[in-house]
Amino acid sequence: MNYDDIxxxxxxxxxxxxxxxxxQPFMIFNNATLKATAETQPSQLDQLPNIKGWGPAxxxxxxxxxxxxxxxxxxxxxxxxxxxxxxxINTIPxxxxxxxxxxxxxxxxxxxxxNELVILQVQGEINDISKRNRYAFFNLKDKSGAYTLPCFIGxxxxxxxxxxITEGTEVMISASASIYKTGRFSMDIxxxxxxxxxxxxxxxxxxxxxxxxxxxxDTTRKQTLPQNPTNIxxxxxxxxxxxxxxxQNLKNFGFKIFFEHVYVEGDNAVPSxxxxxxxxxxxxxxxxxxxxxxxxxxxxxxxxxxxQEIADAIISSRLPIITGIGHEKDISIADLCADAYFSTxxxxxxxxxxxxxxxxxxxxxxxxxxxxxxxxxxxHYNYEIDLQRHHLIQNYTRLISLHxxxxxxxxxxxxxxxxxxxxxxxxxxxxxxxxxxxxxxxxRLHLHKTELAQELLTQLNPKKLLEKGYSxxxxxxGEIIRSIKNVKVNDSIQIQVxxxxxxxxxxxxx
Amino acid sequence: MPxxxxxxxNKALQQLEKIIEDLNSQNIDIESGLKKFKEGAELIKLCKxxxxxxxxxxxxxxxxxxxxxxx
Numbered sequence: 132m133n134y135d136d137i138x139x140x141x142x143x144x145x146x147x148x149x150x151x152x153x154x155q156p157f158m159i160f161n162n163a164t165l166k167a168t169a170e171t172q173p174s175q176l177d178q179l180p181n182i183k184g185w186g187p188a189x190x191x192x193x194x195x196x197x198x199x200x201x202x203x204x205x206x207x208x209x210x211x212x213x214x215x216x217x218x219x220i221n222t223i224p225x226x227x228x229x230x231x232x233x234x235x236x237x238x239x240x241x242x243x244x245x246n247e248l249v250i251l252q253v254q255g256e257i258n259d260i261s262k263r264n265r266y267a268f269f270n271l272k273d274k275s276g277a278y279t280l281p282c283f284i285g286x287x288x289x290x291x292x293x294x295x296i297t298e299g300t301e302v303m304i305s306a307s308a309s310i311y312k313t314g315r316f317s318m319d320i321x322x323x324x325x326x327x328x329x330x331x332x333x334x335x336x337x338x339x340x341x342x343x344x345x346x347x348x349d350t351t352r353k354q355t356l357p358q359n360p361t362n363i364x365x366x367x368x369x370x371x372x373x374x375x376x377x378x379q380n381l382k383n384f385g386f387k388i389f390f391e392h393v394y395v396e397g398d399n400a401v402p403s404x405x406x407x408x409x410x411x412x413x414x415x416x417x418x419x420x421x422x423x424x425x426x427x428x429x430x431x432x433x434x435x436x437x438x439q440e441i442a443d444a445i446i447s448s449r450l451p452i453i454t455g456i457g458h459e460k461d462i463s464i465a466d467l468c469a470d471a472y473f474s475t476x477x478x479x480x481x482x483x484x485x486x487x488x489x490x491x492x493x494x495x496x497x498x499x500x501x502x503x504x505x506x507x508x509x510x511h512y513n514y515e516i517d518l519q520r521h522h523l524i525q526n527y528t529r530l531i532s533l534h535x536x537x538x539x540x541x542x543x544x545x546x547x548x549x550x551x552x553x554x555x556x557x558x559x560x561x562x563x564x565x566x567x568x569x570x571x572x573x574x575r576l577h578l579h580k581t582e583l584a585q586e587l588l589t590q591l592n593p594k595k596l597l598e599k600g601y602s603x604x605x606x607x608x609g610e611i612i613r614s615i616k617n618v619k620v621n622d623s624i625q626i627q628v629x630x631x632x633x634x635x636x637x638x639x640x641x
Numbered sequence: 642m643p644x645x646x647x648x649x650x651n652k653a654l655q656q657l658e659k660i661i662e663d664l665n666s667q668n669i670d671i672e673s674g675l676k677k678f679k680e681g682a683e684l685i686k687l688c689k690x691x692x693x694x695x696x697x698x699x700x701x702x703x704x705x706x707x708x709x710x711x712x
Contacts, residue, residue: 560710567703574699577654578692581685584657588681591664593674603671611672 138169140204141197146252148193150305153397155431156252159193160184172201238310245308253280253318254303254326260296265289267296271304271318282306284320291439292323294337301326324434331430335437338464347442353470354451359490360419360483362387364411364450366404368395373426373476377455380480384487389415395425400435405444412449421450422483423465424476427458436463445469455479597629615640650691657684 142165149156160168164184171182176194179185185194232240255271258279266289271280282304284292295302303326306318325334346352367373369392378388391407394400404423411421423445425436435441436456445452445468452470456463459474466472473479597603604612605625612618618637626633660681664674 557710560706564703564706564710567699567706571696571699571703574692574695577650578689578696580654581657581688581692584654584661584681585685585689587661588657588664588678588685591661591674592678593671596671 134169137172137201137204138165140200141165141169144197144200147249150250150252150398153394153399155303156254160189168197172205174198174201235312238312238314242309245310248308250305250307250321251318252303252305254301255280257296257300257302258298260298262293262296267293268317269296271302281315281317282320283317284323288320288322292320294341295323295325295334297333297337300333301330328430331434331437335430335464338437338439338442339467342439342442342464342468347446348467352446356451356453356471356486357419358486360486361385362389362415362418362420363483364389364391364415364418364421366391366393366407366411366421366423367425367476368393371395371426373424373455376426377422377424377476377480380477380484382484382487384484386483389418394435396428396432396435401438401440404435405440408444408448408452418450421448421452422455422479423452423469424455424479425457426476427461433457433461433463436465438464441465442468453479453482594629597627600629603627650688653684653688653691657681657688660684 141160142162145159145165146156149159152159161184164182167182167184171178173179173182176190176198179190179194179197180187253271255273258270258272260267260269265286267284269282269284271282272278284296289296303324304318304320305322305324306320308316309319310316325331342348363386365374365377365388367377369390373395374390389411391411393403393407395404408421408423411418425433430437433456436454442464445454445465453472454463454466454469455473455476455478456466457475461474462472471482473482603626605627606612606618607623607625610617612624618624618640620637620640622637624635624637626635660677663677664681
């Protein structure tokens with residue numbers, strides 16, 4: 132087992148690990164550490180701290196894995212002593228016995244084995260570019276320029292990465308190796324990533340230029356933000372400071388947050404963010420807006436937000452998207468594509484809260500206006516009612532007074548009639564009384580006459596003579612005796628005197 | 642006042658006047674004088690009752706009428 136094989140195995144393991152963790156390869160282990168490990172070939176954990184680049188964290192995380200890998204390599208090489216050529220030939224059916232391949236078979240066999248390498252990640256500088264309409268060739272060279280790797284990029288990936296394909300740019304390619312039927316070896320590029328500040332900056336500017344021409348940043352394309360966003364789809368990492376800053380600054384205005392955890396850095400960042408955008412768009416019809424945020428970092432850290440795939444996902448989102456990525460100075464491609472962008476996650480939260488505050492203010496203003504309008508309305512109608520009431524009272528009063536006048540008139544007329552009648556009646560009454568008086572006078576006159584007659588009669592009463600001493604003599608028959616002839620002696624006679632009657636006998640007559 | 646009563650009264654008064662005239666004449670005897678006197682006294686009594694009654698009636702009537710007037 133030679134040093135080179137171990138180093139290559141370690142390097143391949145390192146690159147695959149970086150790819151799966153979404154990190155840069157040097158962040159796992161740099162080449163110097165890999166070389167030192169390959170030289171030492173440790174078999175125990177306690178050997179690792181002596182190798183440069185193995186800290187306690189790395190030992191804990193990758194120690195066992197590396198020891199297992201090293202053990203596997205050593206056993207593989209010990210037991211696998213087959214001739215590589217023979218092994219290759221064994222895979223070819225039919226002609227395996229001949230040991231002679233046709234050219235195309237040879238290329239196929241080589242390609243088959245090259246394919247087993249899966250995806251290689253290679254860092255280098257782009258040179259000798261030959262761009263066609265829909266594809267490009269270039270050479271990837273190391274810093275010395277001594278080693279050259281021919282590269283080919285096909286239609287689909289060319290469209291995606293053509294802005295990165297410029298002379299002298301430091302990149303990391305992800306590619307599979309293959310031989311074309313002409314015998315030309317090339318790396319078939321799947322992915323190109325800029326490396327280093329300068330390259331990233333340059334890549335950013337190139338992509339910006341490209342997307343600008345395509346209209347990605349056009350304000351006419353951008354969606355109007357909802358006036359009253361309440362249901363918010365939040366896309367960020369659950370570990371970062373961004374989510375904390377965002378939530379702390381989002382005031383309590385009844386926001387409902389649908390959180391999607393994503394990687395915001397590394398190779399997994401772009402697909403996980405894209406999927407989150409799609410999920411929120413598809414699964415949550417109630418959402419008003421999507422918020423995409425990430426805390427500050429260098430261009431390396433923010434790389435995912437400067438990728439065209441992110442731009443595509445943002446501009447094809449049904450829901451409006453607002454972003455707050457990095458520090459205040461950073462403007463990412465994602466920011467430029469978003470329907471609105473803010474300098475930081477905090478600023479994004481503040482914007483949403485301010486929107487609500489503004490809305491509340493507007494509502495309060497409207498409320499005041501409404502109340503004022505209602506008051507005006509009421510006042511107006513009160514005035515109208517007063518006016519109508521006044522009219523009514525006026526008319527009614529006039530009507531009443533009119534009727535009162537009539538009543539007074541009728542009363543006067545009636546009183547006159549009654550008075551006249553009473554007067555007439557009184558007159559008749561007086562006449563009647565007068566007549567009665569006349570009768571009374573008449574009666575009294577006659578009474579007077581009667582009394583006079585009584586007086587006269589009293590004076591003429593024959594009995595008056597008796598009172599003067601005269602007497603009247605009656606026989607038993609009651610006849611007045613006027614002559615002696617009328618009586619005999621012993622006849623019973625009655626003598627009437629003034630105060631009574633005397634009965635006696637005739638004694639004698641002469 | 643009803644006519645019949647008036648007539649009766651007038652007749653009674655006329656009779657009374659005749660009786661008084663008769664009594665005043667010298668040649669009336671005491672017997673017929675007494676008779677006439679009794680007759681006259683009766684008439685006077687009758688007339689007085691009738692006249693008093695009439696006076697009362699008329700006085701009452703007058704009072705009533707005068708009261709009515711005051712009301």
